[in-house]
Amino acid sequence: xxxxxxxxxxxxxxxxxxxxxxxxxxxxxxxxxxxxxxxxxxxxxxxxxxxxxxxxxxxxxxxxxxxxxxxxxxxxxxxxxxxxxxxxxxxxxxxxxxxxxxxxxxxxxxxxxxxxxxxxxxxxxxxxxxxxxxxxxxxxxxxxxxxxxxxxxxxxxxxxxxxxxxxxxxxxxxxxxxxxxxxxxxxxxxxxxxxxxxxxxxxxxxxxxxxxxxxxxxxxxxxxxxxxxxxxxxxxxxxxxxxxxxxxxxxxxxxxxxxxxxxxxxxxxxxxxxxxxxxxxxxxxxxxxxxxxxxxxxxxxxxxxxxxxxxxxxxxxxxxxxxxxxxxxxxxxxxxxxxxxxxxxxxxxxxxxxxxxxxxxxxxxxxxxxxxxxxxxxxxxxxxxxxxxxxxxxxxxxxxxxxxxxxxxxxxx
Numbered sequence: 405x406x407x408x409x410x411x412x413x414x415x416x417x418x419x420x421x422x423x424x425x426x427x428x429x430x431x432x433x434x435x436x437x438x439x440x441x442x443x444x445x446x447x448x449x450x451x452x453x454x455x456x457x458x459x460x461x462x463x464x465x466x467x468x469x470x471x472x473x474x475x476x477x478x479x480x481x482x483x484x485x486x487x488x489x490x491x492x493x494x495x496x497x498x499x500x501x502x503x504x505x506x507x508x509x510x511x512x513x514x515x516x517x518x519x520x521x522x523x524x525x526x527x528x529x530x531x532x533x534x535x536x537x538x539x540x541x542x543x544x545x546x547x548x549x550x551x552x553x554x555x556x557x558x559x560x561x562x563x564x565x566x567x568x569x570x571x572x573x574x575x576x577x578x579x580x581x582x583x584x585x586x587x588x589x590x591x592x593x594x595x596x597x598x599x600x601x602x603x604x605x606x607x608x609x610x611x612x613x614x615x616x617x618x619x620x621x622x623x624x625x626x627x628x629x630x631x632x633x634x635x636x637x638x639x640x641x642x643x644x645x646x647x648x649x650x651x652x653x654x655x656x657x658x659x660x661x662x663x664x665x666x667x668x669x670x671x672x673x674x675x676x677x678x679x680x681x682x683x684x685x686x687x688x689x690x691x692x693x694x695x696x697x698x699x700x701x702x703x704x705x706x707x708x709x710x711x712x713x714x715x716x717x718x719x720x721x722x723x724x725x726x727x728x729x730x731x732x733x734x735x736x737x738x739x740x741x742x743x744x745x746x747x748x749x750x751x752x753x754x755x756x757x758x759x760x761x762x763x764x765x766x767x768x769x770x771x772x773x774x775x776x777x778x779x780x781x782x783x784x785x786x787x788x789x790x791x792x793x794x795x796x797x798x799x800x801x802x803x804x805x806x807x808x809x810x811x812x813x814x815x816x817x
Contacts, residue, residue, distance in 0.1 A: 426600070426603055426605050427542075430537055431554055431556075432557065432596075434530065434561065435560050435561035436561060437500065437531075438565075439561030440561075442562040442565060443568075451516070451578070455513050465517055468517050470524065472520070472523075472524025472528065473763060474528065474763040475524075475525065477755075477760040478756040480533065481533075482756070484752035484753075485753060488607045489536060489752060493529055493596065493600075494596055494597045494600075496527065496533075497593035498593045499523075499526030500522075501589030501592075501593065502586065503519045503520065503522035503523025503586070504523055504589060505587060505590070507586075508577075533752060533755075535742070535755045536755050546690065548694075548736070549687050552685060552687060552689075552736035555682040555735060555736045556679055556682045556736075559675065559732065565585070569581055626745055626754055631745050632746070634803055635742065635745070637799055638796045638803075639762050641796040641799065642735060643762050643765040643766045644765055644768075645731065645789055645790075645793040646735075647765075647769035648769045648770070649731065650671075652777060652782060652789065653674070654667050657720070660717045670720070673721055674724045674725070674731070676725060677727065678728040681728060681729030681732045682733055685729075685733030685734065686740060688700075689737040689740060694737055694800075697733075698734060698803075701734040701737070702730070702734065704729075704730035705727060705731050707790075708726060709786055709790040711723060712727075739755075741803070776788060
């Protein structure tokens with residue numbers, strides 16, 4: 405069996421009837437892991453009261469989680485090339501669940517910090533492996549719609565879990581809440597294992613006893629590095645825009661005289677539009693193409709942020725879902741395009757690199773935007789965020805053509 409045959413075997417999942425079951429399973433997994441990440445924000449005020457800590461100390465606790473979340477993205481992608489995605493995805497989900505189960509152990513903030521690191525390390529496997537499984541199963545003809553659906557599921561988790569956590573905190577202790585989420589996660593890992601095994605998806609790559617001969621006609625590694633780098637830079641611009649707006653928007657709404665509950669409603673409208681945008685933009689990228697979709701979403705995002713500064717205050721809530729759809733929708737297009745520039749057997753590694761860049765820029769953006777707003781003004785900071793969004797448009801010209809021509813020079817990763 406030569407290398408091209410092995411590539412065909414790994415991509416054969418795209419033709420199997422079980423790919424719908426795979427997408428459903430990976431969507432639930434994405435919903436679960438993203439939900440666990442965002443429920444932490446609901447717990448912050450409770451932890452501040454329980455441990456009598458400052459806000460900066462609480463911010464440091466969350467930083468531990470997100471550093472751990474980014475740490476294993478690339479190593480996980482590389483390891484998956486040898487072990488397959490399934491085992492790593494299951495083990496990571498179990499580890500994330502254990503981190504939540506043991507968050508309530510005696511010991512105060514130090515123990516909590518350790519468990520947040522454990523949970524973050526466990527969840528770090530989900531994005532590169534889940535994206536790889538979906539992209540491989542659906543192939544070039546429909547993977548952007550599938551990736552859009554996958555991202556939509558993650559946003560549902562971001563909305564659902566904080567609501568469930570907040571309702572639970574009204575009746576039980578935070579330790580019970582985290583333990584409950586942890587048990588749910590571990591149980592879900594068992595379900596994922598059964599489903600993926602039955603679908604024969606994500607197992608270790610088959611090895612042939614025959615010596616494999618490289619096929620010069622097949623792309624290897626990241627075979628179009630220029631476009632992959634351009635795609636990653638666009639993702640950085642997009643992520644800085646998203647987290648920058650999320651950081652500054654509450655302060656803009658407060659300046660408009662809105663109450664904290666109204667701020668919560670506004671953010672809910674933004675997130676709701678974002679969830680819809682992730683699915684719709686995946687469809688748009690598949691139907692219209694990558695470049696037109698990116699141009700539309702970034703123009704709407706940048707223009708919408710600028711409009712927030714000049715429109716009457718009563719129209720803000722009307723505009724936010726539209727901004728949210730464009731703000732979050734771009735990511736579906738970008739994630740679905742990663743596989744265009746990478747050989748099938750090394751997609752996990754490439755997704756790991758891509759998500760590491762995204763998470764790192766997401767961690768830096770709130771700090772940078774907060775400092776800029778303090779040093780200059782809130783309006784200037786928001787204008788800067790809008791400009792960053794629009795910078796993605798000229799950078800996207802580097803992606804032409806939107807799908808990679810396989811006759812370009814091939815470089816190993």
